[in-house]
Amino acid sequence: MATIAMKFGGTSVADIERIRHVAGLVKREVERGNKVAVVVSAMAGETNKLVAWTNDAAKADGAKGIPNQREYDVVVAAGEQITSGLLAITLNAMGIKARSWLGWQVPIQTSSVHGSARIEAVPASEMQRAVESGEVAVVAGFQGVAGSQRISTLGRGGSDTSAVAVAAGIKAARCDIYTDVDGVYTTDPRIVPKARRLEKIAFEEMLEMASLGAKVLQTRSVEIAMLHRVPTRVLSTFTPDQGGTLLCDEEDIVEKKPVTGIAYSRDEAKITLHKIPDRPGIASAIFGPLADGGVNVDMIVQNVSEDGKKTDLTFTVTRGELTRALAAIEAHAKEIGYRDITHDANVAKVSIIGIGMRAHPGVAQTMFHTLSDKGINIQVISTSEIKVSVLIAEEYVELAVRALHSAYELDAA
C-alpha cells in the first residue's frame, strides 16, 4: 500500500469511453490498496479548439491577433477542468470516492509568466490529507495559480510536470506517467527498428534525453522528478502491464553501459559570423542582443583566430527563432563588426547520452570515428559530463543515429 500519482495525457482521455478506461486503471490501483492522485490533460482536440478561439478573439478590430496571455490561460485551462470533473464523475459512478482539484485549489503555485508558467511550489497538504483518507484526487494538469489568484498554464505538455510536482507535493512513493508509448527507448524506434526499451534510466540521463530531442517526457517534469527524487515510470495507457521504464537514481542502476541512449533533433539552425574582431567583450556584443530578443542559443563554437585579430563564430538556435536571431544580429551589425553572416537550417543535432561515460574514457572518440567512417562531417561539437552532441547536415540524421546505435551496442538482439 502506497500513495501514488498517475498521469494521463490528452489521447488517453480523448472521449468518455477512454475516460472510462482510465477510471478502470485508477480503480485497479485503489483495489490494490493504493492511495491515488491522478493528473489529467485536456481531451485531445479541446486545447486546439480553445487556442483557436483565443486567436480569433484577439483579431477584433483589426488587432494583431496576439491574445492577452492572462486571459488565454483562463480560456485554455478550462480544457483540463472539464476532464478532471468528468473523470471524477466517472469514478464516483463506479463507486470510488473521488474529487477534482483545479490548479488554484491544490494549489499549484506558479510564476506569473502566463502561457508558460513555471511551477514554484505545491503546498498540497489539504489534498494530501484527502488522498490519505482514501479519496482519489483528480488533478487538472497543465494549470496553476499565479500571483494574486490568477489562473496560469504551464505551456504545452505541462501536464507531465504537474504530475511529478503533485507526486512530490503529496510525497507519493512513485509517479506513473501513462502515455501512448510503453516506455523510454534507446532511441527513436521509427528510425532504428532495433531500438530497445530501457527498464531503467537515471534522472540525469532522462533530463539530457528530453532536452536533446526525445519527446517522451517534458524536460521540466524530469527536472522536478530529479530534484525531489520521485521514482517516475513511463508506461502505456493501452498496455499498462507490458514494459514501462523507471526513472530512478543512478545508484539504482546496476549495469552501466557507456551510452544509454541516442537522441536527435531536427529543430536546429546554424548561424556563422565571419571575421569578427577577436577581442574581449565580443561574445556579449553578440549574445546580448539575442537574449534581449528572447532567442535561446544552444551550441556555440569559436574558431581559434589565425592572426590574433579576426575569427569566426558559429552558434545554433531553433528553426522557429532563426529569423528573429538574424534580425537581432543585423540590428547590431556595427557594434559587432563582422564581415559576413551566413546561416543554414538544413542541420540536425545528434547526441549520445550515458552516465557510464564518466567511467569510460574514449566514448566520444567512438562517436567521431563512427561518423567519420560513414562520411559524415561534424560541424559543431558540444559536450557535458554525460553527453556528447554533434551538429551534422540534416540528410545524415537517420544514418548517424543507426550507426551510433550499433557502435554503442544498443541494438536489440
Next chain:
Amino acid sequence: MATIAMKFGGTSVADIERIRHVAGLVKREVERGNKVAVVVSAMAGETNKLVAWTNDAAKADGAKGIPNQREYDVVVAAGEQITSGLLAITLNAMGIKARSWLGWQVPIQTSSVHGSARIEAVPASEMQRAVESGEVAVVAGFQGVAGSQRISTLGRGGSDTSAVAVAAGIKAARCDIYTDVDGVYTTDPRIVPKARRLEKIAFEEMLEMASLGAKVLQTRSVEIAMLHRVPTRVLSTFTPDQGGTLLCDEEDIVEKKPVTGIAYSRDEAKITLHKIPDRPGIASAIFGPLADGGVNVDMIVQNVSEDGKKTDLTFTVTRGELTRALAAIEAHAKEIGYRDITHDANVAKVSIIGIGMRAHPGVAQTMFHTLSDKGINIQVISTSEIKVSVLIAEEYVELAVRALHSAYELDAA
C-alpha cells in the same frame, strides 16, 4: 458617468463574431465614461454539450447516470469561464483594459446546493476597486464558490442572478440585462399580438410575472434586484437603442393601471384527493410526504366539508413532478385515508398581476366575469396582494389570456 453592470446571455455570445458585437456594446459604455462590469453566460450550445458529457460519464459501469453534483458543477462552469476569457481577450484587443473574474475570484459566495446553488454574498471589493480604476470586469455568470472553495453553479438561467448580484456587490447605478427580446411585455406577444412593451415595471410585479410563467428574467434575479433596489433594465442585444423595460421601485411608476400584465403557465398538473377525513393534521399528513419527496406544491384548495367528516382536497404541481407526487401520496394512502385519487395534466394557470390592484377593488371580479363570459370554467383560484391566479383547462389558455388582456385595457392602440 456611473458604474454599471451589463449581462449577455448564451445566444448573445454564441460565437466569436457575436462576442465581438458584445465587446462593441461594452466599448460604447466605456466611451460614455461609464465603469463597467459585464456578466456573460456560456456560448449557446456549450452548456448542453458539457451537460451531455457529465451524463455520459455518470453511466460508467452500469451506474444510474446521475452525475456527482459537485463535479457536474466543475465541468459545466467551464462554459462561462471560456466566454469570460474570450470577451476579455476581445476587449483588450480593442484597446480596452479588461480582465475576467471567475465565481471564486469575485467571489460570488453561494450555498452548497450544487447544481442549483443560491447566491449568499458578493464581497466584491477587490473587483469593485478594479472597475473603479477603469478596468472592465468580465464576470463568468452562473457560477460561484461554495463552502471550502468548491465551484458551484446556480442552475439554468442563473446568469441573470449573477448579474444583479454583481451589480449590487459593486454598488452599480444600474444593471442592464441584454437578451433576445427588447423588454418585458404585458403578456406573451406570441399569443397576444397586441401585447405592449412596458416602459417600467415594479420589482414586485416583475417578481410575480417571473414566478408565474413569464420567461424574461429568472425569479431569483428579480428578488435580488428588489432586495438591493438595483434599477434593472431588460433590453435587446441586437437593437439596444430601441425600447427596453426598467424594473424599478413602485414609487417611480406614475401611471398605475389596476393590472400590469398577464402571465400563464402550461407546466401545471392537478391532483385531487376525494373523501379525505376532515380532521386536524390532515394537511400535514398529505403535504409532509410531498415535501420529503422534493415536490413543490403550488395552488391548494380544500372544499368545505358537507358533513363535517369528509372533504375533497385539490392541489397543483409541475407536470414533471406529477409521477413523483402521486407515488409519494400513494405510499402514504393509509395514513391519509382518502377514498379516491384523481389527476389531470391538461390544465394551465393564468394570472393577472398589478400593484394597482391594491387600490382598485373589484379587479378579481372582472377576471371571473371575463372568463365566465367566454365559457371558461375556473377550477382553482389563488390570490395575493398583487395577483390573482386561476387554474383552467389547458385548451382555453390563449382565449383566456387574450380576453383578459382586452378586459384590463392592455391592448396596444
